[in-house]
Amino acid sequence: MSRYMRLFGWTLALFLLWMLFAQSFDIQSLITGWLVAGLVAFVNRDLLLSFANDLHVSRGNLSAWIKYTGFLIIDVFKASVQVAELAFARRLALNPQFVAHESKLKEPMMRVFLANSITLTPGTISVEAPAQGEFVVHALTDGAAAGLKGWHIENLLVEIERRH
Amino acid sequence: MIATVIGIAFLLGGLFFFTAGTVGLLRFPDALTRMHATTKCDTLGAGMVLVGLMFFEGGSMYLVLKVVLLIVFLWVTAPAAAHYMARAVYRTQGRDKHAGGD
Numbered sequence: 001m002s003r004y005m006r007l008f009g010w011t012l013a014l015f016l017l018w019m020l021f022a023q024s025f026d027i028q029s030l031i032t033g034w035l036v037a038g039l040v041a042f043v044n045r046d047l048l049l050s051f052a053n054d055l056h057v058s059r060g061n062l063s064a065w066i067k068y069t070g071f072l073i074i075d076v077f078k079a080s081v082q083v084a085e086l087a088f089a090r091r092l093a094l095n096p097q098f099v100a101h102e103s104k105l106k107e108p109m110m111r112v113f114l115a116n117s118i119t120l121t122p123g124t125i126s127v128e129a130p131a132q133g134e135f136v137v138h139a140l141t142d143g144a145a146a147g148l149k150g151w152h153i154e155n156l157l158v159e160i161e162r163r164h
Numbered sequence: 165m166i167a168t169v170i171g172i173a174f175l176l177g178g179l180f181f182f183t184a185g186t187v188g189l190l191r192f193p194d195a196l197t198r199m200h201a202t203t204k205c206d207t208l209g210a211g212m213v214l215v216g217l218m219f220f221e222g223g224s225m226y227l228v229l230k231v232v233l234l235i236v237f238l239w240v241t242a243p244a245a246a247h248y249m250a251r252a253v254y255r256t257q258g259r260d261k262h263a264g265g266d
Contacts, residue, residue: 020229076239080208083201084184087191096197098254119243120207125199126247127254138196138250 003045010041010048054109061163068156075121075153082122086140098127099145101135103154110161111135117153124148167219174216181209195253203246211235 014037123144188201
């Protein structure tokens with residue numbers, strides 16, 4: 001996608017967001033919205049991500065993305081229940097530890113998704129998430145630390161990367 | 165009526181997770197373990213409160229879209245903020261102090 005197409009795409013996306021929150025279709029709102037969306041997209045022109053190149057969204061891996069989102073929601077729920085159990089337990093059964101985790105993912109943005117998923121899901125927080133090399137993860141319990149090996153969310157991200 | 169009941173259930177669920185996060189924040193021993201409590205429980209708590217509010221407003225398409233966008237925004241930004249804080253703790257205070265949980 002060319003640079004101008006990306007700029008236009010983001011302006012359109014931001015404009016739609018403006019419309020959603022403004023809920024007004026009068027001409028003043030439309031013009032202001034388009035101008036502001038264009039300005040924001042232009043100022044951030046070097047940061048704009050492309051769906052296909054950076055976020056790895058394509059027709060081939062759409063089903064894997066949907067599966068990933070579903071499992072992530074389930075895991076976020078599990079994570080909160082687990083932390084609630086630990087917080088309300090009479091005796092704190094914590095064994096905090098740092099774990100080095102070698103990821104199979106290669107693309108920087110997919111590694112960002114992995115770091116984000118690690119933080120959102122049971123018992124783990126990503127501490128170091130470099131573009132290459134090992135992740136450092138803080139785990140709340142032994143179980144959480146052991147669960148990182150062959151983790152199903154990471155496998156789904158690997159599948160997304162492979163199918164793209 | 166049913167929508168109100170579902171809305172209240174979601175709000176109470178959100179409240180429960182916010183409470184759990186706060187209790188964890190107070191009880192857990194160090195910065196990184198406390199971060200587990202706040203990141204996870206608050207993310208789900210805020211999500212559930214937002215979904216609950218959707219039921220009170222009749223669930224118009226605009227509202228559903230707004231709420232979904234807010235939840236996505238929250239679920240993208242909260243872990244990023246937690247990651248930066250965790251990294252700052254790790255780099256400034258070192259892994260030894262926090263690994264043992266004291």
